Amino acid sequence: MKRFFVFVLLACAPLTTTFAWNNMQNLNNGTEESKYQYRSNSGVQYQYDLSNPGDQIRYSVDPAAQMRDQISVDPRRSLDEGLGQFGGGIRR
Secondary structure, three states, rough: HHHHHHHHHHHHHHHHHHHOOOOOOOOOOOHHHHHHOOOOOOOOOEEEEEOOOHHHHHHOOHHHHHHHHHOOOOOOOHHHHOOOOEEEEEEE
């Protein structure tokens, strides 16, 4: 029974991270590109995944990311929100 539970847990783990987001893998740590690690289905890149409690906290103390979101006029952002993809710190 324990092996079955571990198998099910491991089999479902990738589904939880890719359901709302396509998590981008970037090996260039510290570059501008690696700062935006989340891409929505509409193609918009975000610094934070606001469905993640840890990212919510980091976003709440990042005034630059909040400012980018406030001045963004990208129409795809509302598309993302309609699909349940809530990103923070949109890429300019």
